[in-house]
Amino acid sequence: MTEIGLIGAYIRGTYTGTPTRVAKLLKKQKGICPQCKQHFTPEDLIEVDHIIPKSKGGKDTYNNLQALHRHCHDVKSKNDYLYDWHL
Incomplete structure (x- = not known):
């Protein structure tokens, strides 16, 4: 598979090395x-x-899940924590 094909398969969630939940x-x-x-x-x-x-x-359902870059997840989690801390 070419690099372009690999990137496309990864983004579409069809690359075989991608875990099922992440692929979906x-x-x-x-x-x-x-x-x-x-x-x-x-x-x-x-x-x-x-x-x-x-x-x-x-809930732990697909409607409540999203795939984020690790650094984006870190920022969101930090903001969620700070919001909770100020309540």
């Missing part, structure tokens, strides 16, 4: 991180994030 989320999100609006690349580290954190009653 990548396909649903059209290969875009909802936090920074940038496309994922095969080199990116991806985190599965709960849109509504489980600590706030969020």
